[in-house]
Amino acid sequence: MAWEAVVGLEIHAQLATRSKIFSGASTAVGAEPNRQACAIDLGLPGVLPVLNEVVLRMAVMFGLATNATIAPCSIFARKNYFYPDLPKGYQISQYESPIVEHGELEVEFDDGSTKCIGITRAHLEEDAGKSVHDLFPSETGVDLNRAGVPLLEIVSEPDMRSAAEAVAYMRTIHSLVRYLGICDGNMEEGSFRCDANVSVRRSGDSALGIRAEIKNLNSFRFVERAIEYEVARQIEILESGGSIIQETRQYDSVTGETRAMRGKEEANDYRYFPDPDLLPVELQSDYIDRVRDGIPELPAAKTQRFMSQYGLGRRDARRLTLSPDTADYYEAVVRASGQPKLAANWITTDLAAALNRDGLEIYRCPIEPTELAALINCIIDGTISGTMAKKVFAAVWRREGDPISIIEKQDLSQVSDPETIDNLVDQVLASHPAQVDQYRAGKTKLLGFFVGQVMKITRGQANPEMVNHALHRKL
Numbered sequence: 001m002a003w004e005a006v007v008g009l010e011i012h013a014q015l016a017t018r019s020k021i022f023s024g025a026s027t028a029v030g031a032e033p034n035r036q037a038c039a040i041d042l043g044l045p046g047v048l049p050v051l052n053e054v055v056l057r058m059a060v061m062f063g064l065a066t067n068a069t070i071a072p073c074s075i076f077a078r079k080n081y082f083y084p085d086l087p088k089g090y091q092i093s094q095y096e097s098p099i100v101e102h103g104e105l106e107v108e109f110d111d112g113s114t115k116c117i118g119i120t121r122a123h124l125e126e127d128a129g130k131s132v133h134d135l136f137p138s139e140t141g142v143d144l145n146r147a148g149v150p151l152l153e154i155v156s157e158p159d160m161r162s163a164a165e166a167v168a169y170m171r172t173i174h175s176l177v178r179y180l181g182i183c184d185g186n187m188e189e190g191s192f193r194c195d196a197n198v199s200v201r202r203s204g205d206s207a208l209g210i211r212a213e214i215k216n217l218n219s220f221r222f223v224e225r226a227i228e229y230e231v232a233r234q235i236e237i238l239e240s241g242g243s244i245i246q247e248t249r250q251y252d253s254v255t256g257e258t259r260a261m262r263g264k265e266e267a268n269d270y271r272y273f274p275d276p277d278l279l280p281v282e283l284q285s286d287y288i289d290r291v292r293d294g295i296p297e298l299p300a301a302k303t304q305r306f307m308s309q310y311g312l313g314r315r316d317a318r319r320l321t322l323s324p325d326t327a328d329y330y331e332a333v334v335r336a337s338g339q340p341k342l343a344a345n346w347i348t349t350d351l352a353a354a355l356n357r358d359g360l361e362i363y364r365c366p367i368e369p370t371e372l373a374a375l376i377n378c379i380i381d382g383t384i385s386g387t388m389a390k391k392v393f394a395a396v397w398r399r400e401g402d403p404i405s406i407i408e409k410q411d412l413s414q415v416s417d418p419e420t421i422d423n424l425v426d427q428v429l430a431s432h433p434a435q436v437d438q439y440r441a442g443k444t445k446l447l448g449f450f451v452g453q454v455m456k457i458t459r460g461q462a463n464p465e466m467v468n469h470a471l472h473r474k475l
């Protein structure tokens with residue numbers, strides 16, 4: 001009998017505020033350890049947390065963008081546990097009354113099919129500090145710079161049925177939070193990470209199997225591999241007559257395996273209770289309306305608009321709207337060139353490949369939108385051929401100059417003077433009399449040979465259409 005995988009994700013998105021969720025300490029990355037932890041973050045006696053208004057606005061934006069219910073009253077709760085990186089002895093989170101509940105998100109897969117994934121809840125909480133194991137030979141350090149950094153924990157329904165579906169969902173959330181401007185999405189710095197809950201059941205069963213929770217996955221590739229490994233592991237255990245235990249597991253990116261960390265704790269282990277230092281958060285509808293007015297155009301709407309306004313296919317439109325930076329870059333090229341199709345082609349092929357090769361995000365692209373537009377215009381007006389354009393592109397990428405100066409400097413412009421072309425064709429025909437006879441006797445496939453000869457002489461710079469034309473005429 002076949003097995004079915006069931007996956008639910010808990011995504012932690014670090015909210016892009018300048019100060020922490022309950023204190024005025026900076027959230028900037030890269031500071032010396034413990035230089036950005038104030039008395040509140042350290043949990044010193046007598047201090048009181050004060051909620052950062054910006055995190056509220058961000059959570060509400062997320063709720064509105066996922067069609068969720070925004071709680072008119074939400075409550076912060078203390079989640080108690082003991083750990084060296086948690087000096088207060090508790091984390092401030094939300095438990096019974098989170099700010100966002102019952103949302104949904106449409107996820108589109110590579111093959112164009114879609115699926116609606118339920119969002120159980122999204123709640124606000126503070127991050128903990130970090131234990132540093134590799135700084136001192138026989139001791140562990142604690143860096144509390146992260147303590148109190150705001151997080152939005154986005155909990156999905158167990159609606160995903162494969163590792164690929166889970167990754168597609170996570171990518172969609174990643175794109176959404178960046179569009180909303182509420183999270184920078186930087187996975188290497190840990191601003192966007194997830195815990196994957198995985199179980200398996202016999203196909204057709206309606207009850208859920210026992211799950212394992214894989215902690216702290218900070219790349220899409222790790223999420224995919226960890227889930228695939230975990231599904232296979234659970235199936236193997238069940239098929240050999242064993243049973244799954246509910247536990248927390250860790251993914252090892254070197255071996256690609258998951259291994260047990262600890263037994264799963266129950267909610268009552270945490271002794272949740274409402275934080276007496278923080279007031280319940282009551283939101284009025286005019287506040288929510290104001291937040292709604294500030295929501296920018298979101299990926300799904302932008303994809304639709306790119307299709308209708310620029311005549312793009314769904315696939316290209318989606319690729320170009322995956323990140324707001326890519327979409328902005330594309331629209332800047334279109335504005336400067338007036339060529340939506342060619343702009344889409346260049347960005348989704350040559351530019352995407354070059355960014356990928358050099359490991360760059362588009363906002364660090366060495367080619368300005370206006371430069372790509374200038375290159376496109378040179379193709380349109382016949383100054384250079386498509387083949388030459390690729391050379392110019394590579395040279396601009398290496399910052400040897402802007403497209404126009406590179407074309408001039410390297411003399412790459414296309415040969416499209418009719419008289420020159422005629423002369424070149426005459427020259428080629430005169431030096432290959434045998435082939436000319438064969439052509440005239442019916443071997444018209446030789447046309448390509450003649451074109452090739454002209455291109456050879458001009459190092460590929462002759463206008464191919466004009467060469468073809470001249471050859472036809474003379475032959």
Ligand code: ADP
Pocket residue numbers: 006007008009010155156157158159197198199208209210211213
């Ligand atoms: P906890 O906070 O203890 O991790 P939750 O009930 O909040 O527990 O669930 C966390 C996540 O686990 C959710 O995303 C949910 O969809 C998912 N989940 C719950 N049960 C299962 C299951 N049997 N298989 C896979 N995922 C599950």
Ligand code: MG
Pocket residue numbers: 010195213
């Ligand atoms: Mg969990």
